[in-house]
Amino acid sequence: METSGRMGARRIYETLKAQIIGRTYGTDGALPSSRSLAAELGVSRSTITVAYEQLAAEGFINVRHGARPRVVGAAVGAIEKREASRTSARNIHLSQLGARLLKDASRWTDPPRGLVANFRYGELSPSDFPVSAWKKAMVAAISRKPVHLAYDDPCGSLRLRRALQGYLWRSRSVRCHVDQIVVVNGSQQGLDICSRLLLDAGDRFVMEDPGYQIAKVVFAATGAIAVPVPVDADGLDTKRVAKIEARLAYVTPSHQYPLGGVLPVARRYELLAWARKHDAWLIEDDYDSEYRYDTKPVPPLQTLQDSGRVVYLGTVSKTLSPTLRVGYLVVPAGLQSAFAAAKQVMDRHTPLLEQEALAAMLESGTYEGHVRRARRRNAERRESLLQALHRRFGDRVRVEGAAAGLHLVAWFEGLPIAAEDDLVRTARSKGVGVYPISPLFDQRTAGRPDVVGLVMGYSALDAKQIEKGCKLLADAVEQIDRLANWTR
């Protein structure tokens, strides 16, 4: 009977029970009505009733006439939750790319809960999200009945690309044709498209050191080889790039990640000259350029003459939310067809309703108003953090890269790198999430720091959390100092 898809009451009962225990319906959640489940499974309603009666008899569900059966929360709670088993993929034949990814990619983990303050970079405060504006824009997008429900342009909706064209010019002096814009699912997908279109196995690519690790992982997944180049207070050391033969360089000129330098114009021209000489591509990741405090804007590489080798990358992950997954590329004219073809086979196009909603916010000026407000709030947060660090640590902490963006680097003088793990653990035990900079350095080069440095993101925190977090961090440092004196 298996083959016709019809199931007996016993198998239905067993599967439902497994699902209830696996919390498919949540605790106290409702199961489907017997009528609708019978229709879906193609069995008689009485078959479902038998299964439901058995589950009710065993205390898994409550059945009331005329209502959908509900899970009995207590019954579920009593059964230990089976732990998710993400089986290892050893002995499984993966592609070379798959094997590389499995080796290099760091595994995503649930954000820690219940911390007093989590200085994790990349998170935003839910209170900054423009809930009513986004709701309004989204409702309008859903209500607008389109002529077709059909796949849209792989490069993104024309309406959004027009709106972005104007925005990019106003906010970043970027002048481009609408057809050079490719809407992507966040900058991560932008990096991925670049890796696939521009790198082959064995190619070399320049990475800032320290730098953005997930970019390195996605480029290296192609089989290409990272060439780390040191970063100083002004960003990438372009003199050192000059001698390197490579296909591509990944750069963050507006606000180097993580050290925060702003690449001077002279270095920008050096980079462009290098790219021209080597027939190489520059990936300009302008990930947080909306946030600029006491520094003048420097125009992106994309706006400088001879920018036909620059792929410019922007995102709303730092202005609206990283969970929306919307970003955009400005690609050289000669690459338009390749990017369109790649985006189409990768996922057809970015979800259309989000694109419409963002376009509406850009057109009405709501987006730029929101960005101005977010900029003010983050300027306040930054000020709070600078003051708290100064108050708690005085000269012991040297701050780097605070002129722009949503994070800074705090170097703890006299706290040797060997104490890093201890500091992270001790701080966590006191309720503070801190993230060392050392994993962002290339592990093969000599340039790694010898004192503890933390990448401190502040955009998800309020002033009180920042103040409290710094106090607890100071406690943690003090505790580690004491331990160091003990063991000496």
Add this chain to the structure above:
Amino acid sequence: METSGRMGARRIYETLKAQIIGRTYGTDGALPSSRSLAAELGVSRSTITVAYEQLAAEGFINVRHGARPRVVGAAVGAIEKREASRTSARNIHLSQLGARLLKDASRWTDPPRGLVANFRYGELSPSDFPVSAWKKAMVAAISRKPVHLAYDDPCGSLRLRRALQGYLWRSRSVRCHVDQIVVVNGSQQGLDICSRLLLDAGDRFVMEDPGYQIAKVVFAATGAIAVPVPVDADGLDTKRVAKIEARLAYVTPSHQYPLGGVLPVARRYELLAWARKHDAWLIEDDYDSEYRYDTKPVPPLQTLQDSGRVVYLGTVSKTLSPTLRVGYLVVPAGLQSAFAAAKQVMDRHTPLLEQEALAAMLESGTYEGHVRRARRRNAERRESLLQALHRRFGDRVRVEGAAAGLHLVAWFEGLPIAAEDDLVRTARSKGVGVYPISPLFDQRTAGRPDVVGLVMGYSALDAKQIEKGCKLLADAVEQIDRLANWTR
């Protein structure tokens, strides 16, 4: 002055003019206020005023005190719209994958407008979209203030995966652990992840012939080689697969695309045995299994014993909308880590609000209610199309694959394949969009049809459009018949 990012009034004027002509603001659209533009560009407000005054003097914009300047539509209309130039990428150094994509991928084109009926497969009727349910679910998702705005699980929100786990079991008898589910941006991304994790350059993969071309393009982009295997009325000819050495087979067992056969259980077991013998993967694309009319459900490969080599692929593109870009994979336990790593570097995760909205619709039963309604409507459309074809063409048209899905194949006996282009053009000139099946056949094999066959999608059309479309199609066929008699 360029280097500080400050611009003079002339450059601002020139750029605005180019944008107005390029319709960045639409015709009659509003430009930013001088205050906000000045703030964005970091120049004085009077600089913007000078630029705006020049544009007004030239008739490009209307300036009124206290309001944002507006584009003068007539001025824009008078200037010929510069055609989008998607420059060719010749002489540009792309990766091997990039070069293959550029060669193989068909370019997306705007859907034709103003047709009486467009029988294009894959489009849905906007009147079927559950506007108010989606709006409600989306508003709830936006309003629910999360603890963090942070990257979520690359495999998808736990809430949605739990809801899908129950749905997949109820609707498709698929039993799986929540961790086997990976939420993707439509089935296209599911195919892309599979191509990257499971295929290397030089590997061979089995494709149904005729088959789904964009799957072939994405698999072949890795450098792997397609091995076409013929399809008959029962789907893939698995006897022929048995002798083939390959890493992967892409199959559509529920409703073969495009011919519509339902793969019998015996063939399913043959496929599974083949995969086991060759250590190969089966990609089971269950793209339209929600639509089943006069055929019994056959359980997916995924549900049959020994399914540790099956990657199951589903989508809401055929039930809600192709523009939402939500799909899901059920992967074998051993592949979970690799899929999680790949999804993370590809785009972090699928947009979260959509996932929450879909989860809410699944939990409340709204989704399944919607699917039942859509099924009824599409059953009516299918009936209309079958009747209209019979009435207009009688025995001349042989229908294939109408038992399930959202399309059928209409074979026109006595209309030689050489007349195919003529028929498409003639039908289009009469206001009907029709799409021949021949491009879905492997171009290297002998199995191509010798009479015209059309893949007729009906899910975007109402009964009147179907009736009118078939009448006009009959006119077109008659016209071609007459021409054929003439030239004989």
